[in-house]
Amino acid sequence: MERVSIDEQRCKSCGLCISVCPVKILIISDRLNARGFRPAQCTDQDKCTSCGSCALVCPDVAIELYREVKA
Amino acid sequence: MAEQMKVIYERPKSWANKVTHYCPGCTHGVAHRLIAELVDEMGLMDKTIGVWPVGCSVLGYDYFNFDSVEAAHGRAPAMATGIKVTNPDNFVFAYQGDGDLASIGMAEIVHAAARGWPITVIFINNGNYGMTGGQMAPTTLLGQKTTTSPLGRTPQTNGFPIRVAEMLAQLDGPAYIARVSLDSPVNIRKAKSAMRKAFNAQVRGIGFSLVECLSTCPTNWRLTPVESMERVRKEVMPYFPLGEFKVVEGVL
Amino acid sequence: MSNKVLMKGAEALAEGAIQAGCRYYFGYPITPQNETPEYMSRRLPEVGGRFVQAESEVASINMVYGAACTGVRTMTSSSSPGISLMQEGISYISGSNVPCVVMNAMRGGPGLGNIAPAQGDYFQAVKGGGNGDYRRIVLAPSSIQEGVDLFVDAFELADKYRMVVMVIIDGLIGQMMEPVEFKTKVDVSTLKTPEWATVGRHGRDHANIITSLTLDAPGLEQWNLKLQAKYAQVELTESRIEEYQMDDADYAIIAYGTMARIAKTTVRIARAKGIKLGLLRPITVWPFPRKQIQAYVGKLKGTLTVELAYRQLFEDVQLTLCDKMPLGWYGRGGGIVPGPQEILTAFEEQFGKGR
Ligand SMILES: Cc1ncc(C[n+]2csc(CCOP(=O)(O)OP(=O)(O)O)c2C)c(N)n1
Ligand code: SF4
Ligand code: SF4
Ligand code: SF4
Ligand SMILES: [Mg+2]
Numbered sequence: 001m002e003r004v005s006i007d008e009q010r011c012k013s014c015g016l017c018i019s020v021c022p023v024k025i026l027i028i029s030d031r032l033n034a035r036g037f038r039p040a041q042c043t044d045q046d047k048c049t050s051c052g053s054c055a056l057v058c059p060d061v062a063i064e065l066y067r068e069v070k071a
Numbered sequence: 072m073a074e075q076m077k078v079i080y081e082r083p084k085s086w087a088n089k090v091t092h093y094c095p096g097c098t099h100g101v102a103h104r105l106i107a108e109l110v111d112e113m114g115l116m117d118k119t120i121g122v123w124p125v126g127c128s129v130l131g132y133d134y135f136n137f138d139s140v141e142a143a144h145g146r147a148p149a150m151a152t153g154i155k156v157t158n159p160d161n162f163v164f165a166y167q168g169d170g171d172l173a174s175i176g177m178a179e180i181v182h183a184a185a186r187g188w189p190i191t192v193i194f195i196n197n198g199n200y201g202m203t204g205g206q207m208a209p210t211t212l213l214g215q216k217t218t219t220s221p222l223g224r225t226p227q228t229n230g231f232p233i234r235v236a237e238m239l240a241q242l243d244g245p246a247y248i249a250r251v252s253l254d255s256p257v258n259i260r261k262a263k264s265a266m267r268k269a270f271n272a273q274v275r276g277i278g279f280s281l282v283e284c285l286s287t288c289p290t291n292w293r294l295t296p297v298e299s300m301e302r303v304r305k306e307v308m309p310y311f312p313l314g315e316f317k318v319v320e321g322v323l
Numbered sequence: 324m325s326n327k328v329l330m331k332g333a334e335a336l337a338e339g340a341i342q343a344g345c346r347y348y349f350g351y352p353i354t355p356q357n358e359t360p361e362y363m364s365r366r367l368p369e370v371g372g373r374f375v376q377a378e379s380e381v382a383s384i385n386m387v388y389g390a391a392c393t394g395v396r397t398m399t400s401s402s403s404p405g406i407s408l409m410q411e412g413i414s415y416i417s418g419s420n421v422p423c424v425v426m427n428a429m430r431g432g433p434g435l436g437n438i439a440p441a442q443g444d445y446f447q448a449v450k451g452g453g454n455g456d457y458r459r460i461v462l463a464p465s466s467i468q469e470g471v472d473l474f475v476d477a478f479e480l481a482d483k484y485r486m487v488v489m490v491i492i493d494g495l496i497g498q499m500m501e502p503v504e505f506k507t508k509v510d511v512s513t514l515k516t517p518e519w520a521t522v523g524r525h526g527r528d529h530a531n532i533i534t535s536l537t538l539d540a541p542g543l544e545q546w547n548l549k550l551q552a553k554y555a556q557v558e559l560t561e562s563r564i565e566e567y568q569m570d571d572a573d574y575a576i577i578a579y580g581t582m583a584r585i586a587k588t589t590v591r592i593a594r595a596k597g598i599k600l601g602l603l604r605p606i607t608v609w610p611f612p613r614k615q616i617q618a619y620v621g622k623l624k625g626t627l628t629v630e631l632a633y634r635q636l637f638e639d640v641q642l643t644l645c646d647k648m649p650l651g652w653y654g655r656g657g658g659i660v661p662g663p664q665e666i667l668t669a670f671e672e673q674f675g676k677g678r
Pocket of ligand 3: 062
């Protein structure tokens with residue numbers, strides 16, 4: 001399941017999340033959203049450390065973060 | 072054992088789930104998000120009344136699920152005062168830009184701070200008048216080019232930038248005054264904890280609080296969002312140092 | 324036994340506002356109405372209200388704006404230069420459909436002028452001042468008692484129409500002493516918080532937003548049309564006039580406020596001389612009592628508009644009566660108040676001996 005969930009319709013392609021991700025798993029995709037922005041995308045969900053940095057800098061509240069835990 | 076997903080970060084409940092009108096990478100959005108997070112975490116949504124300024128954040132009220140009013144340019148602290156006086160048990164904050172607060176609204180903010188009544192101000196220092204197209208603001212740095220200081224701000228023609236947090240901290244009224252920066256995850260974390268203290272200063276009835284947020288305006292700075300964050304660190308912070316300038320007893 | 328008390332105008336009107344349910348007053352000192360904020364600062368805490376001395380009239384009106392957004396009865400008062408500073412706020416309050424009361428003790432102008440009685444702010448009060456297409460109800464008492472009574476109406480009208488209501492007086496009414504009776508006492512505990520008020524959601528299923536901003540042009544036009552419909556309703560139902568000695572009148576003086584008070588004496592002197600003069604005294608100068616004045620077309624040989632200003636009220640009289648009868652005018656400015664005989668002389672100069 002997704003650890004990094006990016007709402008593509010909210011994303012404005014600002015690149016801030018990409019610049020702060022310590023494990024460099026975020027990139028700008030080559031798709032266009034309804035507003036004409038190329039949304040950010042996560043290339044490797046498994047590598048996400050759940051550090052929270054991307055969500056902290058996102059000005060558009062586009063990113064939600066999850067992590068698996070043993071129930 | 073089954074695996075479950077634990078939430079690390081979720082959109083705040085008081086955030087109205089709309090796409091904002093802000094330019095890509097503009098830190099108005101970050102400041103908004105922090106407000107929504109704190110309103111949620113502190114259980115304030117039912118008691119909150121936001122007062123929005125004239126500036127890029129003029130439509131701020133559209134993005135939250137709590138009550139809001141829209142003030143005239145610079146008058147948000149007066150309006151917030153009128154609301155707080157009639158509704159002392161509610162949580163009343165004003166959100167203001169640097170043209171709004173430090174230029175046209177300087178009298179209102181100084182007197183709100185001097186009265187010291189428990190209202191909270193989130194002050195967005197982005198070094199220019201974003202909404203009207205990037206003109207010089209009271210916070211524009213010396214040498215900085217804007218559309219009304221095309222050769223760069225000089226003291227001879229434009230005077231000096233104003234350090235609002237330090238200035239207001241000289242007054243006896245405020246309970247909490249801090250300057251934070253929205254340029255990086257670590258500073259955004261610190262910004263949130265300063266804002267929490269500011270909110271608390273009001274919730275606990277201690278007094279006036281203000282958090283000045285060093286912000287970006289990528290569009291008018293003519294920089295990318297990432298470059299704008301770097302500019303805040305390299306050029307803005309040396310003139311506008313981060314820190315807490317006033318913390319009275321009981322603020323936490 | 325009468326319940327009359329002898330009070331100075333500016334204080335009596337403040338008490339009138341409190342009796343009308345005003346609990347929140349914001350203001351900045353300016354002569355000739357300082358007794359109003361001073362009185363409020365003493366009295367409001369006694370009745371569980373709040374007085375706030377603002378840093379300027381700009382701040383006063385915006386504090387009123389904030390308080391008004393929470394649905395309480397709130398007011399400010401000032402005099403001409405201070406009222407000028409409030410125009411932006413009055414426009415915003417009007418544009419966001421919230422109620423409040425503003426009192427202007429008009430003084431001589433333009434600029435700093437002087438502190439003597441004048442009516443030079445008529446245009447500002449009834450026609451404009453702030454930006455945009457808005458109106459406010461303007462009440463013009465001519466005695467302290469009437470002012471006290473009108474304050475109850477002022478707050479009722481403000482709440483009913485969600486409008487700014489202005490009460491215009493001048494230094495004369497503010498500074499003189501008269502016996503007054505407070506006939507109506509509004510029990511504020513019976514005033515309900517309106518459903519539109521921004522007082523925190525407290526379980527409400529939606530957020531309340533109060534703004535004068537509508538970015539899209541069709542949306543703002545619709546908003547304006549709503550305001551216009553409201554103003555049309557006010558014009559239809561709320562205009563008021565006093566008709567004094569008008570039953571058999573050949574001529575009428577048209578005047579309001581202090582000037583009308585003096586003109587009543589003119590009417591009495593004229594009648595003693597056999598001139599059938601009456602007085603038409605607008606109590607609301609907006610809405611202007613057009614219909615009531617137009618009813619005299621065909622009955623009157625002429626009107627003399629008298630004011631402490633230069634052809635401001637006269638403009639509304641002209642709009643009302645056009646060329647339907649001879650329209651005379653007499654006015655003094657700068658704080659000079661003409662006496663009853665001076666007005667009669669002006670009348671005789673313009674209309675002969677009134678036959
Ligand atoms: C009385 C008045 N004067 C001028 C303006 C035009 N105006 C709109 S926004 C603005 C500047 C806003 O700048 P700032 O407060 O720094 O906010 P930002 O857009 O940078 O967030 C100005 C001058 C106005 N709306 N009202
Ligand atoms: S949570 Fe941290 S590691 Fe995961 S995507 Fe965001 S920035 Fe990268
Ligand atoms: S920070 Fe937010 S808006 Fe910017 S690129 Fe990343 S997800 Fe998109
Ligand atoms: S103009 Fe500047 S301050 Fe305004 S939304 Fe765009 S980037 Fe932000
Ligand atoms: Mg700015």
